[in-house]
Amino acid sequence: MAAPALRTIRQSFDDALPNYPNPNLGVAAHASISGDSTLNTDPPHFSIAAQQNWFNLGRIVLGHANIAGPNHAVNRECIYFNEVGTYHNSEGDVVRSAAEYLLHPVNQVIGGLGAPIRCQSEATTNRIRSDITYYRGPLAPVAPTPGNPGHGGNPEYKAIAVVEFKKRGVIKPNEFTTANRFANPATPPTQQQLDDAAMAAQNRPNRSYFAGDALILIKQAASYAIAHRTPYVALFDWDFLVLVHFTQLNLNNKYAGDFCEVQVIPYAQSQTMRAALLGFMAHAHTHAPVV
Numbered sequence: 317m318a319a320p321a322l323r324t325i326r327q328s329f330d331d332a333l334p335n336y337p338n339p340n341l342g343v344a345a346h347a348s349i350s351g352d353s354t355l356n357t358d359p360p361h362f363s364i365a366a367q368q369n370w371f372n373l374g375r376i377v378l379g380h381a382n383i384a385g386p387n388h389a390v391n392r393e394c395i396y397f398n399e400v401g402t403y404h405n406s407e408g409d410v411v412r413s414a415a416e417y418l419l420h421p422v423n424q425v426i427g428g429l430g431a432p433i434r435c436q437s438e439a440t441t442n443r444i445r446s447d448i449t450y451y452r453g454p455l456a457p458v459a460p461t462p463g464n465p466g467h468g469g470n471p472e473y474k475a476i477a478v479v480e481f482k483k484r485g486v487i488k489p490n491e492f493t494t495a496n497r498f499a500n501p502a503t504p505p506t507q508q509q510l511d512d513a514a515m516a517a518q519n520r521p522n523r524s525y526f527a528g529d530a531l532i533l534i535k536q537a538a539s540y541a542i543a544h545r546t547p548y549v550a551l552f553d554w555d556f557l558v559l560v561h562f563t564q565l566n567l568n569n570k571y572a573g574d575f576c577e578v579q580v581i582p583y584a585q586s587q588t589m590r591a592a593l594l595g596f597m598a599h600a601h602t603h604a605p606v607v
Contacts, residue, residue: 322394325421329378329594333417333554333586334398338484339405345485349534353444354532357539360562360572361517362525363492364510365501366579370556370559371588373595383428390424399587407483411447414481419448419554422594431601434473441475448479452601467606475544476604477597480536482553483573489556489580490531496578514574534560538572541565548600550593557581557589559596567605 323331349355355419383390396416423435432453439449457469497513498505505513517523526534537549537560547562558580564573581589 320397325393325395325424327391327393328421329578329590331587336402336404340485345483347486347529349532353539354396354536356534359524359526359531359535359538360574360576361514361523362575363495363578364498364505364575365476366577368599370592370595373599377594377598379534380429382430383425388428390428403486404554407481410484411481414552418590421590422597425594426597442543446540447479447481449475449544450477455606472604476546477548477600478540479546480551483587484553484555486529487551487553487556487558488529491528492580494579495525495530541572542570546604548604555583
């Protein structure tokens with residue numbers, strides 16, 4: 317049998333993730349509330365479709381001049397061949413595979429753009445520990461200009477995004493579909509429609525269209541967003557990548573917002589996952605709060 321072809325980091329953004337065995341297929345797997353922070357965090361009332369095209373944004377980032385040269389690591393380093401024997405029986409198995417095949421390509425691109433960034437495991441902020449936290453390097457102050465309020469800068473590394481991993485089967489796309497009250501990104505809801513949906517949610521359990529495992533996951537994501545002071549949280553169980561953008565995050569009130577933007581990408585479209593996560597991270601690097 318012919319050896320598999322070598323694929324560079326750049327080329328891997330066109331490839332599907334490895335198709336590893338899932339021993340939990342058909343077995344009920346559920347999210348659990350592991351701490352008071354998640355328990356006490358109010359969920360958004362509902363979600364809407366992502367207003368950013370994360371995949372397209374990721375493809376734009378891949379065209380950045382800083383990583384275009386043939387000698388750059390993105391164009392020379394090859395991604396791992398599929399590992400023989402990998403078996404996704406636990407969340408830890410997903411974490412290990414994701415580090416190799418999902419996070420590493422994204423990190424190599426982001427790191428090659430020239431902006432200081434850190435990727436840390438199990439970082440704890442306000443007694444809340446997340447699987448992976450991305451940090452943006454120090455920012456110099458920016459003077460206000462017409463149309464740009466500027467900012468005072470930040471001499472410290474600042475959290476900009478969180479990635480949380482789950483055992484396979486925990487993310488149930490139908491539950492996220494139920495919570496999505498405005499699923500067409502080409503037709504954004506009006507303010508009146510948003511207000512009406514928030515009002516209708518008051519009559520539902522937990523005052524939210526999120527239910528089941530999705531309710532626990534969105535509460536957990538919201539608690540991370542509040543603790544790390546960033547609206548960008550991704551969830552991943554190998555079968556699904558969920559990109560949650562808390563566009564209404566209110567850090568003063570420690571409230572994730574009446575709604576959030578959510579995109580769910582299934583494994584069947586895993587050839588788009590790396591680029592979508594790259595676009596999500598690049599947007600976080602540019603738009604996450606300064607402090």
